[in-house]
Amino acid sequence: MGKAVAVIGTGQTKHGRRDDVSYPDLIREAVQAVFEDAGITIQDVDAIVYGSMPSMMEGVAYNHFYMADALRAVGKPLLRTETCGSTGQSIAQTAVYWVASGMADIVLVVGSEKQHEGDAQATMMTIPEKITVPAIGGAPMAFSMQSREWMGYFNIDEDKAREAAAIVSVDCHDGGLNNPLAHMRMKVTKEEVMNAKIITYPVRLLDVCPSSDGACAVLFASEEKAKKICKNPAWIKGMGFRGEEYYTGDSNKAVWQSTIGAAQEAYKQAGITDPRKELDVAEIYNPFTYHALMFMECLGLCPPGEAPDYVINGVFSPGGELPCDPSGGVLCTNCIGATGLIRLAEAARQVTGKAGSMQVEGAKLALSHAMGGIEQFNAVTIVGSEL
């Protein structure tokens, strides 16, 4: 894994519809917050990594040019990394590579999205092969197809899956109410979720995330710097990233190899053999409730095909064996380029006791995760309170 790397600070904007500020203003909000959290200044930073969705979805090309001032990139090395939904994890991992290699001591990572400026849904029409695949229904369609494949492959009872998905939605929305920065802050009941309008079967209105504006910033540091600057850093214990073929039909998406591969790699590095027992909290990338269920399985948190049973039994709910997405998760906030980094920031806040009203008591080891592409990329980063 190279040299030890720590998270020494995190910062986020208020997420939601943010047409009250310009895009650079929004980024500045997160950047200011992370410096306040870490108690350092830009002079301490060696390099900057930035990510968002691709230019076409942003509505402006090369947006790292547009954001350079807000990123404090003047006079610094700047890298842009993007892998669609998994961008937030990819930019974090880019920074970890940088520090772990010894080429930088402190790296600032910023992920952002203003979904209300570009039209991410419209431009997603250009992701599938536009000549060979007639694209309708966008991301919800593609991921709902995967959910239905999963239910069919494991012969999961439709009503049971629907109930488990509703529990995920209720838990996340309760989490969102605890999270002052979340986009969706509303109470929902299981019945409301189960009877909401079908968007793309099996996904219903309250099974799907919002389109959010927001940014997240995280500072990574070497062991020496982290110990000097930060009283209780969150240490990077392991990380993995895996990709798959472009054509979704080329592999079985019910047993999602890129999730499994990314998680197993991260667990190996972190020395984790029984993730459900060893982890204290997980921030799973869950833009759709059914995906939370699939991820619980593919991240190795429960046996394949059994996530609905575990969820119905409360294993992944607040107070359960492994609480998932106490921040409200992606279901309550999806500023895409920031989303995977928010998972990591929330995991780091948990293991350093800084998660406030979302705190899982005594959390020491946490998983963060993101997915991207059309059922194509998965990333996992594990953080812990001890080196």
Add this chain to the structure above:
Amino acid sequence: MTEQYEKSRVLKGVLRVPYEMAVGPVWTRFFEGFKQKKILATKCNECGRTLVPARPFCPRCFKPMDEWMEVAQEGTIISWSYVNYTYFGMTQDMIPQVPVSVKLDGTDCGWLFGNIGGFDVNNFDLVNAKVKVGGRIKAVWRNEPEGNMLDIDHWEIIK
């Protein structure tokens, strides 16, 4: 400068940019097959998989896939959905739609392509009763195929 404005301005615009896409010899031939109501696949001689749509090279073996064959127009449903909201470029009269991923007989992959039709898909309960993962469907072509992705009008449920 002490002026305060009640609300920040939001400027709106629409971008239109030209684009052209070279589909290459393999997909050119694939869509020529559509004109004759044929579904063409290519086979990898390394791993032995037959993939549709036809591919220039095997994603796993990285070898050219130059063995062509026409495959069956019937297959098994791997997954389906029910699109019930309007998306960019769609109008209310276009929904609901029932997209499907099908594994054609004799091929080794799923193919996310087109919609199930041939009956009233407005009734979700009817769709949910008729469309099953593992169920069988076959391609129904439009009368005069033009060699593009709209040539398969819909997939019909068969016993």
